Amino acid sequence: MDGVSAEQAAIDGGRSTALDQALRTVAETDLGAGPKYGPLVVRDLMRTISARAYGKPLLELMHLIRIAEAAGGRHGWPAILFAVPVARAATFRGVIQKASAGCRAFDVDFALVEDGVEIAYPDGPFRVTYGRMAFLAALVEFAITALGWRAVDGVFRGWLDDRFALRAAGPHANTLSRLLYDHLKDHLPTAQALRSYRRLTRFLMAARGGGFTLDDLDDAMVLAFWSGGGDETDDDGGDIRTFRAAVEQVARLRSAMQAGFERRSVDSAVPIGGDRSAGEVDPDTLLGVLEAHDGPGDPLLRLASPPASAIKFLNGRETAALDLIAALGVQGPALPLSVLRVETFGAAQGRLTQAIRRRSDPAEVAMLVGLAQCESYGERIEQWERLDRQLHRLSLAALAALLEAGRAEAAVELLVHAPDADLSPLRGVASGSGDNRVVALGGILAALADSEVVGGRAADVLGQARAALRSISRRGFSVEDRRDPASGDGFAAGAPAVRAARDLLEGVRKAVSAVLPPAEREHRFAADRTLFAARFSALYEASS
Amino acid sequence: MTGRWSDMGPGERAVVEASFLALETAALIGADRPVGAKPSPSALWAHVTGAVPIPRAELGAALIRHPDLRATLAGMLARSAIASAPRVAAAATGHPVSERGGDGFRLRLLPARGAPDQTWIMIALDTPRPAPAPTRLTVLPPDGAPETVALEAPVDGSVQLLAETHSALVRAISDPTAVVFLL
Numbered sequence: 041m042d043g044v045s046a047e048q049a050a051i052d053g054g055r056s057t058a059l060d061q062a063l064r065t066v067a068e069t070d071l072g073a074g075p076k077y078g079p080l081v082v083r084d085l086m087r088t089i090s091a092r093a094y095g096k097p098l099l100e101l102m103h104l105i106r107i108a109e110a111a112g113g114r115h116g117w118p119a120i121l122f123a124v125p126v127a128r129a130a131t132f133r134g135v136i137q138k139a140s141a142g143c144r145a146f147d148v149d150f151a152l153v154e155d156g157v158e159i160a161y162p163d164g165p166f167r168v169t170y171g172r173m174a175f176l177a178a179l180v181e182f183a184i185t186a187l188g189w190r191a192v193d194g195v196f197r198g199w200l201d202d203r204f205a206l207r208a209a210g211p212h213a214n215t216l217s218r219l220l221y222d223h224l225k226d227h228l229p230t231a232q233a234l235r236s237y238r239r240l241t242r243f244l245m246a247a248r249g250g251g252f253t254l255d256d257l258d259d260a261m262v263l264a265f266w267s268g269g270g271d272e273t274d275d276d277g278g279d280i281r282t283f284r285a286a287v288e289q290v291a292r293l294r295s296a297m298q299a300g301f302e303r304r305s306v307d308s309a310v311p312i313g314g315d316r317s318a319g320e321v322d323p324d325t326l327l328g329v330l331e332a333h334d335g336p337g338d339p340l341l342r343l344a345s346p347p348a349s350a351i352k353f354l355n356g357r358e359t360a361a362l363d364l365i366a367a368l369g370v371q372g373p374a375l376p377l378s379v380l381r382v383e384t385f386g387a388a389q390g391r392l393t394q395a396i397r398r399r400s401d402p403a404e405v406a407m408l409v410g411l412a413q414c415e416s417y418g419e420r421i422e423q424w425e426r427l428d429r430q431l432h433r434l435s436l437a438a439l440a441a442l443l444e445a446g447r448a449e450a451a452v453e454l455l456v457h458a459p460d461a462d463l464s465p466l467r468g469v470a471s472g473s474g475d476n477r478v479v480a481l482g483g484i485l486a487a488l489a490d491s492e493v494v495g496g497r498a499a500d501v502l503g504q505a506r507a508a509l510r511s512i513s514r515r516g517f518s519v520e521d522r523r524d525p526a527s528g529d530g531f532a533a534g535a536p537a538v539r540a541a542r543d544l545l546e547g548v549r550k551a552v553s554a555v556l557p558p559a560e561r562e563h564r565f566a567a568d569r570t571l572f573a574a575r576f577s578a579l580y581e582a583s584s
Numbered sequence: 585m586t587g588r589w590s591d592m593g594p595g596e597r598a599v600v601e602a603s604f605l606a607l608e609t610a611a612l613i614g615a616d617r618p619v620g621a622k623p624s625p626s627a628l629w630a631h632v633t634g635a636v637p638i639p640r641a642e643l644g645a646a647l648i649r650h651p652d653l654r655a656t657l658a659g660m661l662a663r664s665a666i667a668s669a670p671r672v673a674a675a676a677t678g679h680p681v682s683e684r685g686g687d688g689f690r691l692r693l694l695p696a697r698g699a700p701d702q703t704w705i706m707i708a709l710d711t712p713r714p715a716p717a718p719t720r721l722t723v724l725p726p727d728g729a730p731e732t733v734a735l736e737a738p739v740d741g742s743v744q745l746l747a748e749t750h751s752a753l754v755r756a757i758s759d760p761t762a763v764v765f766l767l
Contacts, residue, residue: 059613061622069624071636076626090610115633115664122629184625188652189659233608237601241589250590292607293600300600301587321602329603330610 059227062185063089066178073125077178078345080338081127085178087330092224093323094179098216101176102209103166105196107157110150111139117196122181127174128346136170149204161206183216186223192216240265240293254297259377259555262290267575281579282393283572284364284386287378291371295333299325336369339540348534350526351516353434354541361427365544372544376551380417384565385572388414392580409576417556417565424549431542433508437517438535440505443488445528453535454488454498457505461498622650625660632660634720634767637732644729658724658763665722665765666714672760680758688714689766693757696746703754707735707743707766718743718766723756731756735766 063086069076077085088094105117112119120139124131136157140146151158156169168176184192199212243265248256266286303325340362343353354362364382365372372379392408407413439457442450455461488494488502509517516522516530556564592600623631623638623646630636631643638646647653662668669686684691688710696702707721722732731753735743747754756762 065622065624069626071630086610091606118629122626181625189656228609229612233605236608237604251588253588293604296600296603299603300596303599326606330606333607
């Protein structure tokens with residue numbers, strides 16, 4: 041590897057451009073109404089592709105194509121899947137319900153049901169829910185971007201021309217699955233991932249011996265691995281250069297090892313062979329591991345997705361401060377010092393690589409390598425404290441907004457903030473049935489706002505909540521913004537996400553406090569700064 | 585849930601390895617990376633149907649950067665077209681043509697009398713007339729951006745429009761390797 045490629049590898053790693061591009065194309069689709077696919081849909085698509093768990097979704101897709109072809113009129117299925125400006129359950133519901141009114145097949149072969157469309161095949165029904173359609177549309181978008189129109193439409197045409205039968209869908213779904221498999225075989229960065237796996241496990245075997253446990257994947261191991269223990273440069277530049285990348289890889293190995301221990305009783309799993317054909321390890325198992333690993337990051341994605349995104353709960357700085365903590369999820373508290381190091385020295389490394397990319401003055405690069413202006417551990421911990429208070433304030437404000445909007449979610453939020461509140465007096469208000477239940481809900485919400493009913497503790501919380509709501513001037517929190525009928529949905533989706541983000545932050549803060557008491561912070565920071573500066577010098581000064 | 589690496593059997597290690605690879609792969613393909621913009625199938629469809637047209641220069645650049653897009657665009661045009669005229673059988677000769685015959689229509693290029701720099705584009709729709717009537721004419725050449733022009737409502741099954749003789753539209757129609765679509 042020459043100097044230039046080494047520098048480039050330090051800035052980013054070698055990956056499949058075609059696959060990155062296909063996924064970004066889907067993620068950035070915008071028909072003039074904002075991103076067509078929400079962050080959660082894009083994340084689900086990436087998980088499905090990474091785990092090669094597209095078998096069942098493609099089968100569902102075949103049935104959705106039947107529905108869309110019937111509802112799409114002269115243009116067929118693209119008129120439904122591609123024409124919706126934003127891919128959400130409500131949008132698909134609206135488009136299909138409207139189209140079905142003028143389509144005779146909807147009286148015979150297709151039926152609108154509460155949550156989707158049911159196809160009445162002669163050999164059995166199949167239902168596609170509106171909630172699933174956004175993901176399936178994104179899958180079509182990805183498939184056409186990756187494989188081309190002719191290949192994908194050809195499979196769909198074959199299916200639509202085939203007999204109208206539930207069992208007939210399987211072979212067509214398998215055809216598309218094989219096309220995707222062949223494409224991904226050439227584009228998924230599996231070889232690079234495998235090298236990372238072998239590098240990590242070899243390092244652990246050498247450093248801790250063959251009997252290493254999950255507990256050996258700790259902060260000290262991360263630092264040793266990044267500091268040179270894992271150095272094995274590859275021809276694709278796949279070696280670990282950024283400290284954050286090292287931390288995230290170790291976190292992934294922790295999740296993978298946990299999955300292995302959880303699956304101890306499973307005897308059927310066989311080693312993945314040279315051709316990595318689908319099904320050697322159940323793709324759904326892998327999908328489950330992916331969900332368990334990055335599921336805790338969902339709060340930030342939920343806040344960035346409609347309806348919560350209509351309200352600016354977090355600003356860019358706050359989102360950035362939570363990004364790594366959310367990405368590490370349950371593994372964050374297991375690697376507390378590593379989180380702290382990424383947020384301080386890792387951030388400095390980011391500025392350093394940007395300076396090198398800009399071809400900045402060597403003196404500036406040298407100053408960044410020396411970490412002269414790096415944020416200290418104490419400063420970062422104080423920032424976390426401020427962020428925690430802000431999340432608490434946002435959460436309280438959301439409670440007040442929900443109460444004001446007459447949303448039932450207000451009761452849940454109140455109990456979260458005042459778990460010891462005695463809400464038993466509400467029982468009397470809650471009586472009623474049938475149409476009276478609506479009245480009863482209104483009564484409950486009115487009672488929640490009444491300190492005489494809910495008691496002093498809950499009343500205190502509600503007072504704080506109203507004060508918090510008045511004090512926040514971000515988009516969505518003003519009196520005028522709260523008059524928007526959609527505002528209630530935004531607060532209902534955002535309030536639990538803000539709480540979940542705060543829980544993640546609290547988990548890391550507690551773990552950091554346990555391993556790094558205040559008296560040791562300064563000394564530890566100074567020692568770590570010497571170590572990181574030396575490593576940065578070795579990594580970057582030769583190539584700058 | 586704990587244990588030693590050395591105590592793991594082949595099946596458990598296979599799950600660990602496959603899980604790590606899936607997690608690592610998701611991270612690798614999920615990371616941001618600057619790449620040239622590629623219109624999504626939805627965006628192309630919105631362009632083809634006229635709902636959200638992509639600026640000509642932008643689409644032309646994307647077609648150059650991503651040659652595979654042309655086949656997708658052609659497929660979508662064919663799907664949404666009321667009628668189309670394929671590349672001319674004798675296209676290999678490369679000689680410009682003045683007439684295109686398609687499924688449902690015939691298109692002719694006629695020099696405007698007294699104005700050699702202008703050309704009439706005359707479209708005669710077959711009987712029975714296609715329904716709905718076409719509102720746009722799009723020509724997809726083998727390279728470069730597609731050329732599109734709005735059409736007036738047909739009169740007695742005919743649509744006429746006047747274009748510059750050296751315009752990209754007339755040149756594209758004359759190109760025997762270009763495909764003509766009525767949308």
